[in-house]
Amino acid sequence: MLSPLQQLDLRHIWHPCSQMKDYETLPPIVIERGAGSCLYDTDGKEYIDIISSWWCNLLGHCHPRISAAIHDQLDQLEHVIFANFSHRPAIVLAARLAEILPRGLTKFNFSDNGSAAVEAALKMSFQYQAQTGNARKTRFMCLTGAYHGETIGALSVGAVDLYTQIYRPLLLDAIRLDAPDCFRCPFGKTRDACACECASAAEASFAKFGETTAALIVEPLLQGSAGMRIYPAAYLRRLRDLCDRYGVLLIADEIATGFGRTGKMFACDHAEISPDIMCLSKGLSGGYLPFAITATTERVFAAFYADYREGRAFMHSHTYSGNPLGCRAALAVLDVLASEPIFATAAANAEFLTGELNAALLDHPNVGEIRHLGLIHAVELVADKKTKTALPAARRTGYQIYREALRRGLLLRPLGDVLYFNPPLNTPRETLARAVALCREAVESEF
Numbered sequence: 001m002l003s004p005l006q007q008l009d010l011r012h013i014w015h016p017c018s019q020m021k022d023y024e025t026l027p028p029i030v031i032e033r034g035a036g037s038c039l040y041d042t043d044g045k046e047y048i049d050i051i052s053s054w055w056c057n058l059l060g061h062c063h064p065r066i067s068a069a070i071h072d073q074l075d076q077l078e079h080v081i082f083a084n085f086s087h088r089p090a091i092v093l094a095a096r097l098a099e100i101l102p103r104g105l106t107k108f109n110f111s112d113n114g115s116a117a118v119e120a121a122l123k124m125s126f127q128y129q130a131q132t133g134n135a136r137k138t139r140f141m142c143l144t145g146a147y148h149g150e151t152i153g154a155l156s157v158g159a160v161d162l163y164t165q166i167y168r169p170l171l172l173d174a175i176r177l178d179a180p181d182c183f184r185c186p187f188g189k190t191r192d193a194c195a196c197e198c199a200s201a202a203e204a205s206f207a208k209f210g211e212t213t214a215a216l217i218v219e220p221l222l223q224g225s226a227g228m229r230i231y232p233a234a235y236l237r238r239l240r241d242l243c244d245r246y247g248v249l250l251i252a253d254e255i256a257t258g259f260g261r262t263g264k265m266f267a268c269d270h271a272e273i274s275p276d277i278m279c280l281s282k283g284l285s286g287g288y289l290p291f292a293i294t295a296t297t298e299r300v301f302a303a304f305y306a307d308y309r310e311g312r313a314f315m316h317s318h319t320y321s322g323n324p325l326g327c328r329a330a331l332a333v334l335d336v337l338a339s340e341p342i343f344a345t346a347a348a349n350a351e352f353l354t355g356e357l358n359a360a361l362l363d364h365p366n367v368g369e370i371r372h373l374g375l376i377h378a379v380e381l382v383a384d385k386k387t388k389t390a391l392p393a394a395r396r397t398g399y400q401i402y403r404e405a406l407r408r409g410l411l412l413r414p415l416g417d418v419l420y421f422n423p424p425l426n427t428p429r430e431t432l433a434r435a436v437a438l439c440r441e442a443v444e445s446e447f
């Protein structure tokens, strides 16, 4: 029986990334409150939010320090135009970020969601090339399996067909480099023992298209939407080298990986590289408010800095640029990360979670691999463990497991047939253990 709220929801709301017909048999779950790593629906049923509500909730729901900071800001200044005007939270945040970001990223363009941060990065890099005597550098490169958001520009550098295929005629013609596939390595290597043989494909693409490419955009180390694919830091270093060699800007999309998700502050830190442009959102505001930043270097910034009549300015804006509430949420996140042992706890919990998942699922005949980077863990389901053959897509195994897990109080939202855990960094161990047990039950109900 649908509650009146559910009926009203279905009458009017078009939910994101959903076939709405599925809601006939799985109606929307109406959440009333959140606390820590858990959500509670209108019947009081608890759900463990093991995916941080689409990867954005970094430190749990209704964290007292983040909530208090937003409350405080709300009574002072909720918003102000950000052209010519500024405010303390944005200024302090920019200075704090400059200290923790990879070296050289010191200039910040503010927006309000990840896709917007990516759009700004694409326009910025294109214009940078045009204004530094490289007018022929007009194209973008991305990796196969890439995901950078849903707006037309961001989709153009995305390569997950599920999201891009229908819009193909509208999209820019980006160059797709064959991304590493460490689970099904075409060179027959294993994750920990390879020489990035697959980088030869990227080298060939740069040789062919490097001279006409403005920027390469990548999700460093972790291709999230592709199914939490993890690739080695050495590969990212190779891409950095190629970009340097061909005068291509490197855009690191750290929207999903930033702020400790991968075990370091940024995924780029594992490779000890600095990109020319970095996109931040999601964990940036702890997932509390729509907020994003496109960070870049003095060198890129300088190509736009000139007398007004030269027409070199970055004429790009969003109404909610630099929103003070978002800035305060972000500052509160940085305060928590700086003053509480979040990273140490997350590292210990990552090890614990690896052990629990391996014990619960590694021997299952339909588990092809369990991989992890920081606290992010992925379980790739297959039809055949030996051959790594995928399950038939029409079976919608991941979706069925999703439903089973929900019934048991676990919010697990698989990417195809890849189940993953990407919980708030401070999730208690007992909660992780309970989530693994529920996940196992849901998997076993399907095979």
Ligand SMILES: *Cc1c(COP(=O)(O)O)cnc(C)c1O
Pocket (backbone or CB within 6 Å): 055, 113, 114, 115, 116, 118, 147, 148, 149, 150, 219, 224, 253, 254, 255, 256, 281, 282
């Ligand atoms: C979520 C995400 C985006 C898009 O962010 P939105 O706020 O949903 O527009 C872009 N890139 C990556 C890597 C993401 O995970």
